[in-house]
Amino acid sequence: MSDNDYIGIKYKRLGDTHQGADCVGLVRLYYREHGWPERFLDGEPILPSQSKASHMKRVVRYLRKNFDETKNPAELEHGDVMLFMVNGDLHLGLMLGYGDILSTQIPSIEDISLSTIYRRRWWMPFFRRGFKRRRDG
Secondary structure (H helix, E strand, O other): OOHHHHOOOEEOOOOEEOOEEOHHHHHHHHHHHOOOOOOOOOOOOOOOOOOHHHHHHHHHHHHHHHOEEEOOHHHOOOOOEEEEEEOOEEEEEEEEEOOEEEEEOOOOOOOOOEEEEEOHHHHHHHEEEEEEOOOOO
16 A cells, blocks of 8 residues: 555544544554554553543553654654654654654544644654664564
8 A cells, every 4th residue: 555545534533444543543554554563552442431641641551562762753764653742632643754754634623634644844843752663683
């Protein structure tokens, strides 16, 4: 699949399909369709009643356990993920390369916002930390 196939997916809280995805689900979908083993799930059910903040805390714990953390965005490569904060909300983005990330539009509004590509000059002020995928060999 081309990176362009992930642009324009409607925002759907807890979704992870081309029909709808949140920022975590968008990354999960990309990984699944690229055959990468990480699932961004901690083995516990994710309930619709769970707050977004609680869900993101679980995702961050997963990332810290399964990825190599960095505070240097220049170290990130295609397939690595990053956390960025806008207006007090944490969001997950997928590094595509050349400073571009794939994420959901902000603000994220159910069934209205779409997935999009953000350029480095936009996301750099919001960057919090990156997580490098552990590649074999």
